[in-house]
Amino acid sequence: MSTRVPAAKPMFQRVALIGIGLIGSSISHACRRAGLAHEIVGSARTLATVDTAKRLGLIDEGFASASQAVRGADLVIVCVPVGLCGAIAQEIGPSLSPGAIVTDVGSVKGAIVRDMAPHLRAGVHFVPGHPIAGTEQSGPESGFAELFDGRWCILTPPPQTDAVAIEKLKTFWQALGSNVEIMTPEHHDLVLAITSHLPHLIAFNIVNTAAHLERVTDSEVIKFSAGGFRDFTRIAASDPTMWRDVFLNNKDAVLEMLGRFQEDLANLQRAIRYGEGDELYAKFADARAIRRGVIQAGQDTAAPNFGRAPAAPKAVDAVPGAPGKPDTKR
């Protein structure tokens, strides 16, 4: 986390981070780790965040505005909620250096292309991106260098984009630890609607449903959350601004997936109501096969405790309510 990387030949002279939250700060950490930039500069919505980022060594220089921050940068990474990307593009457009690569990290890609591309002039290489990694934390202090290791980053360059710029950004993300895949914005938005957006919507929803029960208290919901609910609360603790923007900007794909989900759920509901055990068993057994695929693809661990906590000492005097135990279900 030291400032100024001594690497002989960093990939970029000056990387500008516009927005320094979980993703921006993790990019800085991973970028320093691999010595990819001669210097990292940045701006944020508030000066307090800029100061924190400087104090943490995330940026070498901080700026009050995005347009100042991008001056002289050969890589600009916009790390703000999807809904702000258009305004940022409009602001930085005139200040971008010819030949600079401009990318983003938004969870939606169609709307990003629609909102950002018109403000970026010829000679600037616009390669939208989305690292599929994160935690439920936010802010400049939540980042860490390993966030992208072994995870996928999807790039969705428009058809005429310079191949050299795409290749360079791809190499950059690989050096941050990611695997890189290239697809169209439309396909990205469909894939993410089912693998990320719908799961989050459902998690937010069940947490809200639980909060409004009259016959079960909030404290009971929390106390007995290890039965499965706990994992939903974690997903539902993600940044509300980011997620509002995701749903507003990937409306069609999310509504399509949600419609399918609801049809399937109505079917399960019916099977429960009429006591159709074979039907329930078959549907539950199918789900196990998909899980095996996730493990095989290296996207999760099969360890019984997911490494959630070190094994408890071999003694009876475990602290009641001690955090981080292995269970997930029941």
Next chain:
Amino acid sequence: MSTRVPAAKPMFQRVALIGIGLIGSSISHACRRAGLAHEIVGSARTLATVDTAKRLGLIDEGFASASQAVRGADLVIVCVPVGLCGAIAQEIGPSLSPGAIVTDVGSVKGAIVRDMAPHLRAGVHFVPGHPIAGTEQSGPESGFAELFDGRWCILTPPPQTDAVAIEKLKTFWQALGSNVEIMTPEHHDLVLAITSHLPHLIAFNIVNTAAHLERVTDSEVIKFSAGGFRDFTRIAASDPTMWRDVFLNNKDAVLEMLGRFQEDLANLQRAIRYGEGDELYAKFADARAIRRGVIQAGQDTAAPNFGRAPAAPKAVDAVPGAPGKPDTKR
């Protein structure tokens, strides 16, 4: 995991495990750890499981039938899917020793009382129980001694139950590492419907929805699962027989919670369709407060990586697709 515990005064002379899967085997491990039983015996649905349990040192003696296994036991723990508990009670009823405590570990309690109690004669102490702990693994090899540490175990004794027997079982579960709470079967079933049964139903459902998409391939769903879907696949990998029985036997409470969930989801769907950003933001922000409660109650860890994996080495050459990385969202 050695056989025969040398403890001077174990709580029970002979503990009989009827069913030796994830929970039964974990009880054995935790029981050995704390020296709670002079001997542990057991039976299982198949002789292969009995043999495995003996080989692993989970039981000192194995039996082909439940009625043989319970003879002379002062604690009988029925660890089979909820739907089999009635038949087991009928089978073991005549062979139970006077004064024995009979309990179970089922995720539903009203149906257990309904199905088991009629077969257990006076002089036998029936104290239904439910340890809220588990993993998505099953079978005798999946258990471990720490499973119950810091987790809750709910006991639902009928009104006339002997207070000494309840206290003894409570002490037993505390010695296994759990906190113990006592409530009625009806309230248990309502609390678990929202904290465990509905979350599992939703996880099973979204995994099935994903499996039937035409425009997104299975391999894409798996590859990009770190965006949130991954966590649902883990929950949905739980034992299908156990869960079929849960839904068949807690129908009313599950259908009530499911109805509320669907109403709330329809509201969110509408907010997305009409672009109501403030509404979405407010609902998502509420969910964060519940998460804070879960952390404070020690039922999960706030560590950014949930301890999912040790930090990657500080190098660029991370293995692509390496398992167990920290992310959960995006």
